[in-house]
Every structure is written in structure tokens, then in C-alpha cells.
Amino acid sequence: MSNTNEHTIQFDAIKTKQELTKGILSEVYTSLVEKGYNPIDQLVGYLISGDPTYITNYNGARSLVRKLERYEILEEVIKSYLNIEDIK
Template identity: 70%
Template sequence: MNKDNTIQFDPSQNKKDLTKEILTQVYDALIKKGYNPVNQLVGYLISGDPTYITNYNGARALVRKLERDEILEEVLKTYLGIK
């Protein structure tokens, strides 16, 4: 790392990266337990009921670190190709 250059902190990029990382881990846990991850995540996002997400590998605790509206915002931005 070059200590002569200033690094710009971008909280929106960090939020996007964190959301993607968490959703990927939750997706993987749901797949490993034999669930349809899209259906389970949609159920969670619509209802807010965390029991749609497995406890396997801490997936339920991970997804609850994010606000549901923030997840939807990031998913929609990605779907529409908005940065």
C-alpha cells in the first residue's frame, strides 16, 4: 500500500459490498440445506420472518445484520444497473 496517496472512503460502495457478501453467504447456506434460496429470501423480504432463513452457518444472524429495505434497494439497483 502506498502511504503517499489519499484513499477515498465510499460508504455506499461498502454497503453494496457488504450486502452482496451477506446475501451470497445466505444463498450458499440455503442451497447446502436443500432450500430454494430465491423463494426463501423473497419470503423473508416480504414477511420479515427470519425463520425463512436457515440457521446453518449463521445465515439467519447474517441476514438480520441488514435492513430488509436496504437489501431490496441494493437488489433493485443491481437489477436496473444503477450505481
């Protein structure tokens, strides 16, 4: 029996990390909006202080954001802002 999909798939850990970070931040953002918070203010408060109570528990947003390290979030935000793919 022949395998019809014989191409090697390349795994890009950097791209996966970026996508994970973006996905989590998007979900947290949506949860904050749905609860009536200003999501930018809440996320900035969390990133500056490290206090997870800036993030609502609604839809598990607080647990989600805590899966990421704050410095990793900031790294991805700055790279996105400056349109930089990867800093080596």
C-alpha cells in the first residue's frame, strides 16, 4: 500500500509560537469586550503588573493568558508593531 502524502512537512516553532500568542490574545480580548471592559487597558495593566485579576475569568480568559509568559507576549507585540518576523 502506497502512501499518497510523501512530502515532508516542515515545523516552524517560531510561527507556531506567534500563532498561539495571537490566538490566546484574541480570545482574551474578545472575553474582555464581552464583559464590558476596555481590553487594551486591562491587558496593559496585566502586562505591567503581572496581576492576573486584570483579566476576567469569563470564558477561561485568565487561565488562557497565564499559559503565556508576559515577556513572550510583549516580545510578540513589539515584533508585530515593528513588522519584524524574528529577531535573532
